[in-house]
Amino acid sequence: MSLSLIIKREFNAKVRNKSFIVMTFLSPILFVAMGALVGYLASVNGDEVEKIALYDPAGVFTKDFKSDKKTAFTDLSKLPLDKAKKEAAENYEGLIFVPNVADSKELVNKVEYISNDSPSMELVDKIEDVVNDNLTKQNLVKANIDYKAIDAAKTKAEVKLSKFSGEKSFKWFNYLKVFIGFGFGYLIMMFIIIYGNMVMRSVIEEKTNRIIEIIISSVKPFKLMMGKIIGTSLAGILQFLIWAVLGGILLTVAMGFFGLKMGAASAVSPDMIAAGTSKTEEMQVYITEILTLPWATMLLSFLIFFIGGFFLYSSIYASIGAAVDSETDSQQFLLPIILPLMLGVYVGFFTVMNDPHGTVATVFSMIPLTSPIVMMMRLPFGVPLWQIALSMAILFATFFGVVWFAAKIYRIGILMYGKKPTYKEIYKWLKY
Structure with missing residues (x-):
C-alpha cells in the first residue's frame, strides 16, 4: 500500500463524515450569529439604567453625582440612615454612604458603597473620581488657588500616528x-x-x-x-x-x-x-x-x-x-x-x-x-x-x-x- 493511498483513505474518511460536512458549512453562520448575539446583548445591557441611592447628609457630594444615560442617582439624605438603607436595599442597586464628618479631608477613606451585589468597576471608578475631584477642589480653595483657572488651562493632547512613508x-x-x-x-x-x-x-x-x-x-x-x-x-x-x-x-x-x-x-x-x-x-x-x-x-x-x-x-x-x-x-x-x-x-x-x-x-x-x-x-x-x-x-x-x-x-x-x-x-x- 502506497503513501498516496493512505492519504486518500484518511482524507475521504474525514471529508465524507456527516459531522465534518455539517460543521464546515454551519460554523461560519454560527460565528456570525454568535457575533450578532453578543452585539445585541451588549446593546441591551447598554440601555439598562443603574439606579443608585445617595446618602450625604452634609451635602458634600450631592451636586457632583449627576445622572446620565447609564446611571441614575437619587438623594435619600433626608431619610434616617436606617430607612435609607432599607429603601436602597429594596429599590436600588446600592447606596453611596457619605458620613457626616468635621473635616472633609477625612472623607478620603470613609466613603462607602453598600450593596448586596458586587458593583461594576466602572461604577466604583466613577464614585472615586467624584470624591477625588471634589476634595481636590476644596484643597485648592483652601490654598487660595483658583481651580477654575486650572480647569480652563487643562488641555487634552491627541498624538497623531503615521508612517515614514506618509500613511x-x-x-x-x-x-x-x-x-x-x-x-x-x-x-x-x-x-x-x-x-x-x-x-x-x-x-x-x-x-x-x-x-x-x-x-x-x-x-x-x-x-x-x-x-x-x-x-x-x-x-x-x-x-x-x-x-x-x-x-x-x-x-x-x-x-x-x-x-x-x-x-x-x-x-x-x-x-x-x-x-x-x-x-x-x-x-x-x-x-x-x-x-x-x-x-x-x-x-x-x-x-x-x-x-x-x-x-x-x-x-x-x-x-x-x-x-x-x-x-x-x-x-x-x-x-x-x-x-x-x-x-x-x-x-x-x-x-x-x-x-x-x-x-x-x-x-x-x-x-x-x-x-x-x-x-x-x-x-x-x-x-x-x-x-x-x-x-x-x-x-x-x-x-x-x-x-x-x-x-x-x-x-x-x-x-x-x-x-x-x-x-x-x-x-x-x-x-x-
Whole structure:
C-alpha cells in the first residue's frame, strides 16, 4: 500500500463524515450569529439604567453625582440612615454612604458603597473620581488657588500616528491588530487540538478493532503515520478554505447591507476624518485601515504555519494514540502537548500587545512549539521576511526531528495491547 493511498483513505474518511460536512458549512453562520448575539446583548445591557441611592447628609457630594444615560442617582439624605438603607436595599442597586464628618479631608477613606451585589468597576471608578475631584477642589480653595483657572488651562493632547512613508494611522488600530493576530493564533491552536485529536482517535480506533494488524502487514508504520497526518491536514486545509470563501461572501454581503465599499473606492479623505464622520463613514475608515494590513503574507503564513504546527503536534498525537489502548489512557500524555499551545497564546497576547518586536515576542515566535501562534500574532504589526522564513525553517526542521522519534514510538506501540504505558517505558521504546 502506497503513501498516496493512505492519504486518500484518511482524507475521504474525514471529508465524507456527516459531522465534518455539517460543521464546515454551519460554523461560519454560527460565528456570525454568535457575533450578532453578543452585539445585541451588549446593546441591551447598554440601555439598562443603574439606579443608585445617595446618602450625604452634609451635602458634600450631592451636586457632583449627576445622572446620565447609564446611571441614575437619587438623594435619600433626608431619610434616617436606617430607612435609607432599607429603601436602597429594596429599590436600588446600592447606596453611596457619605458620613457626616468635621473635616472633609477625612472623607478620603470613609466613603462607602453598600450593596448586596458586587458593583461594576466602572461604577466604583466613577464614585472615586467624584470624591477625588471634589476634595481636590476644596484643597485648592483652601490654598487660595483658583481651580477654575486650572480647569480652563487643562488641555487634552491627541498624538497623531503615521508612517515614514506618509500613511496615516489610528491609535485604536493597534488593538485591532492584536485582535486579528490573536484570532489567527487561536485558530491555529484550535485546529491543532481538534485535528490532532482526530489523528489520535483514528489510531486508537484501528488499534482497538485490531484492523491495524492487517494494515501493518502491507505498509510500514512510518508510512501509515505520515498518511494519517497528511490526510487529516488536507481535510483541515479544505475546511479552512471553505470557511475563508464563506466568510468573504458573508463579509461582502454585510458590507453591502451597511453601504460600505472596498478597494480604491473605500478611500477616506483627510477632510472627512478632520471634520468628523457619520456612523457609516466611521465604519468605512475602519474597513479602509483593515484592508491596509499585509493580508497576503498573513494568509500564506497562516497556511504554512498551520501545516508545520499540525505536522509537528500530530506526529506526537499519533505516537500517543499508538501507545495507548483507549482515549482514557491518553489523558496523562495530553497535558505536555496542551501546555506549549496555551503558553503560546498567553505569551503572544501579553507580550505582542505591548511590544510586538521585543525580545520575548521574537524568541517565542522562533521556538517551534509556540511559533505558529506567536508569529501569527506578530504578523499584523509587520515582521521582517527573514524572521518569518527563519521561524518556518526551524518549525519544519523540528518536525522532521520529532517525526523520527514519534515513528519509533509508533512502530512499537501500535502492536502493544493490554498494558498502560508509562513515560519510562516509552523512553525505552526510543532505544529499540
